[in-house]
Every structure is written in structure tokens, then in C-alpha cells.
Amino acid sequence: MSAEPDTEAGDVATPSGDAASENGPPIPDPESVDDEGYVIGSGRSGIVRRIGHDxxxxxxxxxxxxxxxxIVGAMWIFxxxxxxxxxxxTVIG
Amino acid sequence: MEIHRYEKIWLAGALLLIVGFIATVSYGAVGAGIAMVDDEGGQVDPASLDDHPKFGEPGTYQAGENEYDVYVVARQFLFEPGTSEPIRVPAHSTVTFHVTSPDVIHGFEVVGTNANTMAIPGQVATITVEFGEPTEYGLLCHEYCGSAHHAMEGKIEVVPQSEWNESMVVN
Incomplete structure (x- = not known):
């Protein structure tokens, strides 16, 4: 039992920089998840979710x-x- | 470079707007016959307008059947004719205004219409317009020309054909 890792099946954090965080499911950074509210400079530093360009x-x-x-088109026409x-x-010549 | 598909949409929209603007202005020039004021009026000596065959005696000249030339001198701070006596033109006629100035730059704007031009010393601005039903138009200087610029105004009377007579033309 003592050999059981801290995380189970990747649904809790893996430290950023870990190979599993590159393309996996959403992985919160455990260091930034706290109950003390937002502190300036305390934003999450890890990748929360990686999405494709489109x-x-x-x-x-x-x-x-x-x-x-x-609006611009309608105003121009009017x-x-x-x-x-x-x-x-109207000036014609 | 990879461009997001939404970005392609609004880039295309912006280009379409520009093409639309140019197309409508081109239609105005070619289809609707809107003309620009250019330098076809030629030049005059602003110091000797009194010696000019037309500007020396400004007013309405008959140029053809139902066609008239109106010579106007814009000076500080009046239109001649226009201010002390109105410019008179017959209804349903084609009128070419020839406007110049002996002193500073003035404006010649028929109020509430598309007809306006600058009056530049030494340069004759010509604009041709078609008048319709008998009415009155205001005339304003719309280029700042000095301390009494705000008071520089005049009047154009579009006279019914039945009341039009030879005394209203200079020639």
C-alpha cells in the first residue's frame, strides 16, 4: 500500500513539465490550487488544457x-x- | 502562417466592404453621373477681376437654350451676386456656376444640397447643376475667410419660367 502513488488515473494533478501533461486531459497544477483566494502572482503556471489551433x-x-x-454597410448604403x-x-459637370 | 477560419471570415468581410465602397463611388461617377470639381475653369488674375469680361460684371448669362452661366465673385464678406441681390436662375434649367475670389479662399455652398466648391483666388471653380421647381436656396461661405465669415451668406432664387425675363440676365 505504501507504494501507491499520490495520483490516481491522472484525474489529479501531475506536476507541470511531466511528460503526461503534454497532451493529456485537463491537469490542474496542484501548487496553485488552494483555498486562500487569489493572490497576485499566484496564477496557475502549468498548462491547464492544450487545444489545437482551430x-x-x-x-x-x-x-x-x-x-x-x-451597421457600417447599412450606414454606407443610407x-x-x-x-x-x-x-x-448634384454636381454633374 | 496559419490563419484561424474566423479570422479569414472577417478579413474577407473587411475586403468586401472596401470593394463595396469603391464600387459605389465608381457607380456614382459612371452610372449616376456625379462629377468632381476640377481645374477646367482655368485661371484669372485675382487683382484685375474688374477687367475680366464676365467677372467684371458678374451675374447670370444665357449660354444656350435653357442653359445658363452664373459668374460669382466671392469676396470678404459677400457673394456678388448673391448677397445684396439674389442670384436668379430659371426653373428647370441647367446652370454652370463659375466662382472665384479676389482676396482669400472662400467657400460656395448651396445650403442643404450637394452643390459646393471652394473659391480660390486666381482659380475659377465651375460646377454644373440642374435646377428643378421654383424655390429658394441659401448660399453660404463654408471656408473660414476672416472675422465676418459667419455673416457671409446669400440667396439663389429659382424663378418660374413664366416670370423669367431678359432683365434677369446680364447678356
Whole structure:
């Protein structure tokens, strides 16, 4: 029994830098997990979860940019085709 | 370089906006016939505008059937004609304004419309517009020209064809 390791089946921390933390499931860094709240400089230093390049989906950013572009496009159409081309006394020569 | 697929989407969107802006302006120039003010008006001597055949006696000149030339001198701080007496043009006519200045840079803006240009000493700005129904337009200087710039204003009267008469043209 004394030979049993501290961790079981990788669901508790493995120190960062360990080979198992490179591609495995989420592994919290045991040194940063405490009950004393956040202390400046006490952020987790280990890799919590490693994801691929395209696995990060900033959907909120995409939606914000889409809304922004729709507003810009609509304002341009209104400004040019309604306000400008629909305006009086346009210079034609 | 690996570009995230979302980034490709908004990059394409930004390019599409730019292409759209250029396309609409091109349509305005080619399809809708919007013209830019250029240097086709030529140059004059700002010190001797009084000797100029047209600017010496500014006003409305008939250039053809239903076509008129209006010569306007913008000076500190009035339009001549325009301020002390309104510029008069007939309704449903094509009018070319020739605007210049003997002193400093002024602006010539028909208020609330797309017609405006700078009036630069020595340079004649020409803009052609088509007037419709009889109405009145305000005229403003929209380039700061001195202490009374804010008071530099005038009026354009679009006179009904039935009331238009030869006394309203210089020539």
C-alpha cells in the first residue's frame, strides 16, 4: 500500500513539465490550487488544457464583428444612395 | 502562417466592404453621373477681376437654350451676386456656376444640397447643376475667410419660367 502513488488515473494533478501533461486531459497544477483566494502572482503556471489551433472559437468576437459590419454597410448604403444620390442639386459637370 | 477560419471570415468581410465602397463611388461617377470639381475653369488674375469680361460684371448669362452661366465673385464678406441681390436662375434649367475670389479662399455652398466648391483666388471653380421647381436656396461661405465669415451668406432664387425675363440676365 505504501507504494501507491499520490495520483490516481491522472484525474489529479501531475506536476507541470511531466511528460503526461503534454497532451493529456485537463491537469490542474496542484501548487496553485488552494483555498486562500487569489493572490497576485499566484496564477496557475502549468498548462491547464492544450487545444489545437482551430479549436478556439471566439464566437462572441465573430458576432460582434458581424454586427459592426452590418451597421457600417447599412450606414454606407443610407448615406450614399439615400442622402447623397437622393440629395438636391448634384454636381454633374 | 496559419490563419484561424474566423479570422479569414472577417478579413474577407473587411475586403468586401472596401470593394463595396469603391464600387459605389465608381457607380456614382459612371452610372449616376456625379462629377468632381476640377481645374477646367482655368485661371484669372485675382487683382484685375474688374477687367475680366464676365467677372467684371458678374451675374447670370444665357449660354444656350435653357442653359445658363452664373459668374460669382466671392469676396470678404459677400457673394456678388448673391448677397445684396439674389442670384436668379430659371426653373428647370441647367446652370454652370463659375466662382472665384479676389482676396482669400472662400467657400460656395448651396445650403442643404450637394452643390459646393471652394473659391480660390486666381482659380475659377465651375460646377454644373440642374435646377428643378421654383424655390429658394441659401448660399453660404463654408471656408473660414476672416472675422465676418459667419455673416457671409446669400440667396439663389429659382424663378418660374413664366416670370423669367431678359432683365434677369446680364447678356
Amino acid at each position: 479549436d478556439f472559437d471566439p464566437v462572441g468576437t465573430l458576432v460582434l464583428i458581424a454586427i459592426y459590419m452590418v 448615406m450614399y444612395f439615400v442622402e447623397f444620390l437622393g440629395g438636391d442639386l
